[in-house]
Amino acid sequence: MEPTLDTVFAALADPTRRAILTMLLEDDMAVTDVAEPFEMSLAAISKHLAILTRAGLISQEKRGRVKWCKLEPDALKAASVWMQGFGQFEPVNLDAFEAFLERELSAGQEPRDSAE
Amino acid sequence: MEPTLDTVFAALADPTRRAILTMLLEDDMAVTDVAEPFEMSLAAISKHLAILTRAGLISQEKRGRVKWCKLEPDALKAASVWMQGFGQFEPVNLDAFEAFLERELSAGQEPRDSAE
DNA sequence: GGTTTGGTCAACCATTCGGTTGAATTTGCC
DNA sequence: GGCAAATTCAACCGAATGGTTGACCAAACC
Structure with missing residues (x-):
């Protein structure tokens, strides 16, 4: 499954996944440390991390x-x-911003899929 | 359930729900007309609309x-x-975007002192 | 009044989701 | 080598999702 x-x-x-993302805002973390503040099993957190990875939101x-x-x-x-x-x-002009993003993406890395 | x-x-x-929202971007629509382009039952669309309503995304x-x-x-x-x-x-993209915005702004109006 | 039109409700079904537990795997430590 | 730590895997479970169909209800039309 790819990021769409x-x-x-x-x-x-x-x-839970949004909280994980917020935690990672501060710094990279090991799986065990990610799981620590939650009252659920490590395996459950591992699954959440897999979902975030498949969505491309973390690596x-x-x-x-x-x-x-x-x-x-x-x-x-x-x-x-x-x-x-x-x-x-x-507040930002959407048309201008999209044009900007397109230029930036086409000049930059791999094309990101538009998912529709 | 409330909008969260x-x-x-x-x-x-x-x-399907994103497509419905996109359709409603153009104009208000009756339920039957919303359902028309989709290859699923009216009841299914009705459920989707209920979910969008509970999320506050439509009324x-x-x-x-x-x-x-x-x-x-x-x-x-x-x-x-x-x-x-x-x-x-x-940081890179943000800088690029700010530069883009500055160019955009200076083309349209009096350039402001220090975008901060 | 009877029938169509617009839409929801209820029951059902298969699949997915979010969680558990226990076993397995890989790596680091003594 | 042997054990502990870090993580995933596999099987399972109950609840939620996304869809179906058929009955139902309310408003409009003839």
Whole structure:
């Protein structure tokens, strides 16, 4: 499964997963440390991390026997742009911003899928 | 159930529901007309509309025997703000975007002192 | 009044989700 | 080598999802 609007929004729909993302905002963390503040099993957290990984919202890298989790905020871009299409509440000019994003993406890394 | 990040993101996680929201971007629509382009039963669409309503993303008003659906983009605000808390993490992209904005602004109006 | 139209309700079904537990696997430590 | 730590795997469970169909209800039409 790849990062799409479906997988990203679904990943964000769970409070545990949003809390994990917020924790990773501060720094990269090992799986065990991610699990520590939650009152659920390590296996459950491991599953949540897998879902976040499939959505592209985090990446996991194993060093030694420890697997480090890193926030990947770029995965929020497509979803954020999609949402901004609905609101006048955004101060930023959407058309200009989208044009900017397109230029930036086509010049940059791998093409991100538009998921629809 | 009230509009929360949980209900909003969960509602957005389904492609049918996102398509419905996009349709409502153009104009208010009756339930039957919303259902028309989809290859699923009216009852299924009715359920999707209930989920969107509980998330606060649309409102429904019955006039005569027709129930009208109206987009409520304000419901996206909290979710959008939450997401943008993560987007600010890209120093490179942010710099590029600010440069872009400055160019955009200086083309349209008097350049302001120090964008801060 | 009878029938169509617009929409929901209720029951059902298969699949997915979020969680558990216990066993397995890999890596680091003595 | 042997044990402990870090993580995942596999099987299971109950609840929620997304869909169906058929009955139902309310408003409109002839």
